[in-house]
Amino acid sequence: MTELLYRSDAYLRETEAKVLAAGPEGVVLDRSNFYVQAGGQPGDTGILRWDGGEMVVANTVKGEAGPLHVPAEGASLPPVGASVTIVLDWDRRHRLMRMHTAMHLLCSLIPGAGVTGGQIGLERSRLDFDLAEPPAKEWLSEQLTALAAADHAVTDRWITDAELDENPSLVRTLSVKPPRGSGQVRLVRIGAEENPVDLQPCGGTHVRRTGEIGPVTVTKLENKGKQNRRVYLVLEG
Incomplete structure (x- = not known):
């Protein structure tokens, strides 16, 4: 099993690892x-570096043996057993973290x-x-920007599957269910514990404080069906 370090530290930009398997798929x-x-x-991108070579990572996706760091076209693969330095494309990741946390504020x-x-997305995100x-x-833009500027803390904790079953209202997503099977589910909280701005299961990466998000603008509302409304948002900077 691959140890998923971003779950405990979303700000870890570089680390060392060992290659367990390598092929054209990742x-x-x-x-x-x-x-x-x-x-x-989206999955993260970046670079794997080892003694004598490096590989550009074009995406990171799920695989049967663990997360697959997908090589860019024509990239060399590291030898199995080699020690590699994993360098994250931090600017891209941090923007996605800002976007993701802004979407929780929208909820x-x-x-x-x-x-x-x-x-x-990097340039524009949406929720239905x-x-x-x-x-x-206009109201949504004003409120989102104010919530971001309030610099609320963003924290997480783990609860059991049984605790989630006892509190089904925590789940906001109808199309994507919280990952189960490990016996525990991660809750992301924005704001104070006793009266959070938002609290819901989420496996993604987030900023530590909403002040990192900056101004948020809702650019478009779309009717995608009888009871389906799509909201687009963008960030400044």
Whole structure:
């Protein structure tokens, strides 16, 4: 099993690892700080470096033997058993972290509506809500920017599958269910423990404080069905 270091430290930009397997489909490591594509968040990119070579990582995806660090076209593969330095494309990751946390803030502004879909992007992200009529985009932009500027702490903790079953209202997503099977589920909290701005299961990476997000603008609202409203947002900087 690959140790997923980003779960305990989303700010780890570089680390050492050992190559367990390598092929054209990707490289499996014993540990990694690269996020594995899932839940609407893209997989991380960066570089693997070893004595005598390096490989550009074009994506990180799920594989049968563990996360696959997908090589860019024409890239050399590290030898099995080699020690490698994993260098994360930090600027890209941090922007995705800002986006992802902003999307949690958006959920907090539309309480009670299930999330039917979503996609985190570098330039623009979207969330789909099971909702008859969303708030005005100007109001959403104003509230999102204010929540970000309030510099709320973003923390996480783990609960058991049974605890989640006892609190089904924690799950906002209708199309993507929290990952189960390990016996525990990660909860991401924005704000104070006693009165959080947002609290929901999530396996993605987030900023430590909402002040890192910066101004947020909702650029477009779309009607994608009888009860499906799509909200697009962008970040400054």
